[in-house]
Amino acid sequence: MTLTRSWSRLTPAGKIVVPLLAIVVALTVALLLGMVTGIVPAITGAVLDTLEANVGIVRFVVAILAVLLFTIPTAFIVGYLELKAIAFMNLRLGPNRVGPWGTLAAAFHGFKILAKEDFTPTGADVPVFTLAPAVVFLAPVLAFLVLPFAPGLFGQDMNIALLYFFAMGGLGVVGLMMAGWSSFNKYSLLGALRAAAQIISYEIPLTLSVVGLILLAGTLSLNQIVLNQQGSFLDWYVWQQPLGFAIFFIAATAEGNRTPFDLTEADSEIVAGFATEYSGMRFGFFYFAEYVNVFLLSALTVVLYFGGWLAPIDIGAVLHQVGLTFDPALDPGSLGLGLLLGILIVPPLAIVALALPFWAFRSGLPFWKALVVGFLLFNVIAAGATLLWAVASFEVVEGLLWFMAKTYVFVAILVWMRATLPRVRIDQLMGFAWKWLLPAALVNLFVTALALIVIDAVKG
Amino acid sequence: MARSPHRPQRAGRRLSDGRSRAIDSALKRRLEATLGERLYGPVAQRHDTTEIRVAPGDVAAVMRTLHDDPDLRFRLLADICGVDTGTTMQVVYHLWSDTTPDWLRVIAADLDRDDPRVPSITFLWKGAEWGEREAYDMFGIVFEGNRDLRRIYMPPDYTSFPLRKDFLLPDDASRSPGMGVRHMEQARRPADAPAAAPRSAKAG
Amino acid sequence: MSTTPQARVRSLDDPELYVETPATIFDAIPPYPPRTEREAEFYSVREGEMLINLGPQHPSTHGVLRVVLKIDGERVVDLDPVLGYLHRGVEKICENSDWHMVVSHCDPLEYIASMFSELVPVMAAEKLLDVEVPRRAEYIRVLACELNRISSHALFMGWLALDLGGLTPILYGFIERDEIVEMLAALTGQKLLFNYMRIGGVNGDLNHEFMSRLGDWMGHAAQRIEDSQTLINENEIFVKRTRGLGVIDRETALRMCLSGPPLRATGIPYDVRRAHPYGVYPELEFEIPTREEGDSYARYQLHLDEIKQSIHIIDQVLHKLPDGPVMAKLPRLLRPRPGRAFAAIESPRGQYAVYAMSDGTDQPFRLRIHDPSYFNLQSVGLLTPGHLIADTMAIMASLDPIMGGVDK
Structure with missing residues (x-):
């Protein structure tokens, strides 16, 4: 009785903290007892041994966690880019309240969506309705697993990575169908059927357009495809497969439900399609999945046709030609007095250089405030660079930077298309897929195969 | 001298002298020649409008003549509306033709107030359908031949005709079931539902 | 079932x-x-x-x-x-308010171009009262109406693109609308429902701010409207989705009681400004643009042509604007003689008409408002069957209904 009375007197926060404290105390006591009796070291050793024996599974779990974490900033960045770039093209200001230049707007959208009521309509098929956003969200996340970000930086290097990627991409439509069917809403159903028709139709030219590239590369592994494009930017597959690239990019736009192919959620026709009845974080999952999809499709375009993490030109070689050498494995000791000068001069110069654009482009910002911003930015950049340098090799950092830069170019192109183009009609969409893209993809495949045979014959 | 209540006290220049158009008396002669005894009173002309009156039974025939006659060619229906004069009902049509600078006003006069009926003109102008629906909705005028004559603005189970001169709001409220907006949920307690506390107690 | x-x-x-x-x-x-x-x-x-x-x-x-x-x-x-979700019974309200109040009740009917919806009852009242409006007021009315027509048309073109899924054109349409709305706000004090027309004239003379804004705008108006429309005019998707969609022929257009751009897009040059001139339009030079195709794309193109003609009209009005008063001398309490009057004007959406009856009191006996949106919207039932859901929007937007006017 006393216990219940004291429990009801606790504040809501207290109701969370007190049980947590109790759990922590209990765990500590158990741990101490275990240490004293020698059980814990024995268990730890066994666990470590098991992990070492199953390193594949461990790697998979770690990779999936990393990918899951990676999607969050990705979705926020793509979302912010879309808000801001479309606003720029519409001659609006776009987000400009939360954070500098509204950079935190997308993140706060996320928080807002979390706080909204999660609403299940009357007559909905509740388990399917609840499960659908998770399926839609997990499909792109799983596809992330095989994406090579930098040399050695990927979840799994499968030898059927490309096939796996398309399979996971096709899984999303199951979630959309689930959402549309279970919502008990005619608009949702229309949107889901549109999604099914569209994504299944565009899957065919999408896959066929890549077959030519697979003939050239001789492998389905994304890692190997990137490695095949080593050299300068002239060695990228886009030059050998221009038609394939065009088909791939158009079909990928349709696959990701982006304008002008965003028929599944056409707001002026079928309200929001499959997402009409969703609210709160369930709706947020659909949004999340869309932005992650945009990043994913751009990344795949880069990997397949634009050399993935490879630099367009080998900077080291160019510098060597000029007469400069740049050694990534820099030994600070060899610099001598230069090191001292570097430490003294580089930070202030960098701070001022970082502060200048803020001061110049933000009217009304005093210079000292800009300096503060510059100082903070410099520290973040320096800390990040040092940490990356310490953890990963220079190649990984460089590769990651190139990869991200190229990917965001394609993200920007997708956003640009959204701001510019109206939506196509469903019959035009299907006609385009079956009458134009599919024959073009087949032509691309046959021409590539023919060229390979001819080259082999000439060489042989 | 007592001023006429209808005459403005410090009137400006009058519209009917000065710039206003000449009255199209040729149209009057043509109408009289074509329609003859169908006309229900004289052809009146004021400003830029020529006005004829016809019996409600003649509306279809007169309209067809006005529409098809090569000298009249009133191909464009400018407006259709109902009027309640307080004693009778009228349906007023406004027509336009490229043969005359005037608007032609056709008044189907003297409709029975208790059962106003007039033939529909949707066989000539399909677009008059909604106009007739509105007149039906507001005045209760029945257009015979309109195949979609139902209320357009007011809810389907509404019983009054709001633009009639005898329309009185309290009367209307007592007559209408107030079910104009269809209820999405009909409250009903199933037999096995748990008993709820009375609402007033909860509100208190 | x-x-x-x-x-x-x-x-x-x-x-x-x-x-x-x-x-x-x-x-x-x-x-x-x-x-x-x-x-x-x-x-x-x-x-x-x-x-x-x-x-x-x-x-x-x-x-x-x-x-x-x-x-x-x-x-x-x-x-x-x-229909009926926005029905306010304006006709009934007008029967219970005096003639000056009628203007402000009719104002929000066609809320995108409310200069027109307040001009018509005013003209009907003037016909009943048999009063002539000063020439300067007539010219100012033309000026205000044509400006409002341009702002309404600019918005229409954006709407059509928005209903087809294009995000950007509507905001380009709002550039013109913003400038014109600012201009009219300088003239009338309001931005949406101007309440500027008065029985016997207009509410106030042109002022300096209005004229300077108008001068600035006239300099670049035509060029910029054309520029902003290249975004849709030369867009393959837009053209493919609207061309050959919702085709009306001339006979059907007349049978369906269409007016305004949907009627002129079929090739019938019916424009009340020429067909039955009012105000000072007989003294102004302008053409009535028509198209032969009668489809959604023709309706869209027609709006662009009409904007050019409106700019031409404004140009002439500014050159011909006479001096003088802007209000006729009228008593406070208006009691028209018993009678009937029909006034019609060409609003951006078609022929906007008012049929007014007076019984000699200071309130209208019957005030019938004929809104073009109402009669144009009707043909969506004729045009859409057989097309896709997405085309319903393209057809409906190209007929350009304003629900404030449709539902009265």
Whole structure:
């Protein structure tokens, strides 16, 4: 009785903290007892041994966690880019309240969506309705697993990575169908059927357009495809497969439900399609999945046709030609007095250089405030660079930077298309897929195969 | 001298002298020649409008003549509306033709107030359908031949005709079931539902 | 007919109350027997067909229009527009207010171009009162109306693109509208519902701010409107989606009582400004642009042509503007003689007319408002069947209904 009375007197926060404290105390006591009796070291050793024996599974779990974490900033960045770039093209200001230049707007959208009521309509098929956003969200996340970000930086290097990627991409439509069917809403159903028709139709030219590239590369592994494009930017597959690239990019736009192919959620026709009845974080999952999809499709375009993490030109070689050498494995000791000068001069110069654009482009910002911003930015950049340098090799950092830069170019192109183009009609969409893209993809495949045979014959 | 209540006290220049158009008396002669005894009173002309009156039974025939006659060619229906004069009902049509600078006003006069009926003109102008629906909705005028004559603005189970001169709001409220907006949920307690506390107690 | 079982759910208002939701709320089928032949035909759903409620809350119904679509897959078989969600009974209100108040009651009818919806009752009252408006006031009316026409047309073109899924053109349309609205706000003090027309003239003379804004705008107006429209004019997707869509021929257009751009897009040069001139339009030079195709694209193109003509008219008005008063001398209390008057003007959406009857008192005996949106919207039922759901929006937007006017 006393216990219940004291429990009801606790504040809501207290109701969370007190049980947590109790759990922590209990765990500590158990741990101490275990240490004293020698059980814990024995268990730890066994666990470590098991992990070492199953390193594949461990790697998979770690990779999936990393990918899951990676999607969050990705979705926020793509979302912010879309808000801001479309606003720029519409001659609006776009987000400009939360954070500098509204950079935190997308993140706060996320928080807002979390706080909204999660609403299940009357007559909905509740388990399917609840499960659908998770399926839609997990499909792109799983596809992330095989994406090579930098040399050695990927979840799994499968030898059927490309096939796996398309399979996971096709899984999303199951979630959309689930959402549309279970919502008990005619608009949702229309949107889901549109999604099914569209994504299944565009899957065919999408896959066929890549077959030519697979003939050239001789492998389905994304890692190997990137490695095949080593050299300068002239060695990228886009030059050998221009038609394939065009088909791939158009079909990928349709696959990701982006304008002008965003028929599944056409707001002026079928309200929001499959997402009409969703609210709160369930709706947020659909949004999340869309932005992650945009990043994913751009990344795949880069990997397949634009050399993935490879630099367009080998900077080291160019510098060597000029007469400069740049050694990534820099030994600070060899610099001598230069090191001292570097430490003294580089930070202030960098701070001022970082502060200048803020001061110049933000009217009304005093210079000292800009300096503060510059100082903070410099520290973040320096800390990040040092940490990356310490953890990963220079190649990984460089590769990651190139990869991200190229990917965001394609993200920007997708956003640009959204701001510019109206939506196509469903019959035009299907006609385009079956009458134009599919024959073009087949032509691309046959021409590539023919060229390979001819080259082999000439060489042989 | 007592001023006429209808005459403005410090009137400006009058519209009917000065710039206003000449009255199209040729149209009057043509109408009289074509329609003859169908006309229900004289052809009146004021400003830029020529006005004829016809019996409600003649509306279809007169309209067809006005529409098809090569000298009249009133191909464009400018407006259709109902009027309640307080004693009778009228349906007023406004027509336009490229043969005359005037608007032609056709008044189907003297409709029975208790059962106003007039033939529909949707066989000539399909677009008059909604106009007739509105007149039906507001005045209760029945257009015979309109195949979609139902209320357009007011809810389907509404019983009054709001633009009639005898329309009185309290009367209307007592007559209408107030079910104009269809209820999405009909409250009903199933037999096995748990008993709820009375609402007033909860509100208190 | 569908036989959805009744769902028993907890009420949202009172969690302890159980509530039965009738099956009809999911079907859009009315809960009463059909009243007309047409209704019976429409609401008898065959195998494979489905009724779907478009509106009254829907992103592209331009307000609170509800359209019940009967669809077979993506194809629209038939449709039934349901009006009245914005019905305020303006005609009845006007019968109970005096002639000056009528102007402000009619103002919000066509709220995108309210200069027009307040000009017509004013003209009808002037005909009843037999009063002539000073020439300067007539010119100012033309000026204000043509400016409002341009702002309305600029917005229309953006709307059409928005209903086709283009995000950007509507904001380019708003550039012109913003400038014109600022201009008219300098003239009238209001930005949306101007309440500027008065029986016997206009509310105030042109002022310096209005003239300077107008001068600035005139310098770049034509060029910039054309520029901003290249975004849609030369867009393959837009052209493919609107060309050959919702085609009306001349005879049908007349039969459907169309007016304004939808009528002129079929090739009939019916424009009240020329067909039945009012105000000072006989003294002004302008052409009536027409198109032969009668489809959505022609209707869109026509708006662009009309903007050019309006700019031409404004140019002439600025050159011909006479001096003098802007209000006729009238008594405070207007008591027109008993009689009937019909006034019509060419609004951006077509022929806007008022039929007024006076019984000698200071209130109109009957004030009939003929709104072009109402009569134009009607033909959506004729044009849409056989097209896809997405085309419903393209056709409806190209007819350009304003629900404030449709529902009165």
